[in-house]
Amino acid sequence: MARYWEWSNPFKIDPKETALIIVDMQKGFVDEGHCFFTPQAHEQIPLIADFKKFCNEVGIPVFMSVFAQDKDYHNDYYWFRNKERGLLNEDGSCKLRLGTDDCEMTKALESVGDDVVFTKYTYSCFSHTELETWLKKKRIRTVIICGTCTDWCVDSTIRDAYHKDYNVVVLADGVSTYPHAGAEPETWNTMLLDLWGEGFGRVVKAEEAKAEIKESLK
Template sequence: MNVVGNAVLIVVDIQGGDVPLPEARTEIPHMDGRAERAPRVRELIARTRERGVPVVWIQEVHKPDLIDIGRELDGAEGPHCVEGWPETELSKGLEPRPDEFLIRKRRYSAFFGTELEIVLKAYRAETVILIGGLTDVCVHYTAVDAHQHDYRVRVVSDCVGGSSREAHDAALRAIHYLQRDALVEQREVLEWLETATPNPEVARAARTPLAGRTA
């Protein structure tokens, strides 16, 4: 996998808490294969952390009265990611560490109206690696905005899932159209991580006088 400069792994909207998908109130269609993707996702996050590459978490959240949901109900999706619903929490077993950023968003793109750009600049990132869902919605729109912010985009095709297989495949084709090297597989990322250099900004932050202090 070709990575330019510092990389950041962005985990996009892997939510559901410990609520089984068939029982979730979130009215969003999902393609199959989530159970098969989950071990690959966990392994990738673990190896990324071990190598000192930053992990940034994204979570879509809306108020119960849906005042902040905008036009998201004009399409195929019903109410989703409602604050206070157990299924709005990150999926069971996926927990940000205290030193990792958890960014909550009100729109599909993780860049829109959030602090993601500030966080990426803090890490001096040039490449963003995307996993999560939905491939054709939040992953796609985040990839497009990353492209328009001049980041190199790498979407891990076997660690993302769409609203349907057809929509998933179409979104991957659209992302590849923007950046020819954008589509990678988990094994390629793991191979790159074997020799990846820890992010120097993370190491520098760990040496600051405030690091490790408690209140």
């Protein structure tokens, strides 16, 4: 079976019609000591920050999601699981609620210029948000996706983007997850990178994507 880097390329990345989507790289997931700390995501902050800076410099719009919950802003099933997942404070409030440090972007990814930071209360960046409207206004056809967690919000966003007919590019070294459901992060990443490459979009490393974009700008 072919690996993700062996699949052929059905499209090229055209920066004039491309946007970057950074999924949930907020303090709650990527900063040590916070409620849902994911070490692999923390390790990828420099790479994603560098790629974001590159996109800012070449005029590729950047959209960054923040996963948040509150009593009137949640998916019922996820809200129901908060206690079992260790996401409640002693007073019963949710740790990932709006207005808390956990729901702020990590410092290295703070917004600049026209960056858009938006909240969502479920997995996909397209679900119950204005993301698709913003992309259509900018006539975006290709989305580059990175962030956390691989098998939750990143996967859901990739699938939704594919089903909305966007060209999807995944940064292979810019997605992360944590051990759960009987599998280690490396297992989740390996399986999903291959799956995405087979059926949902291009999977490339960040430097490869940058090189392709630079070449198109010559």
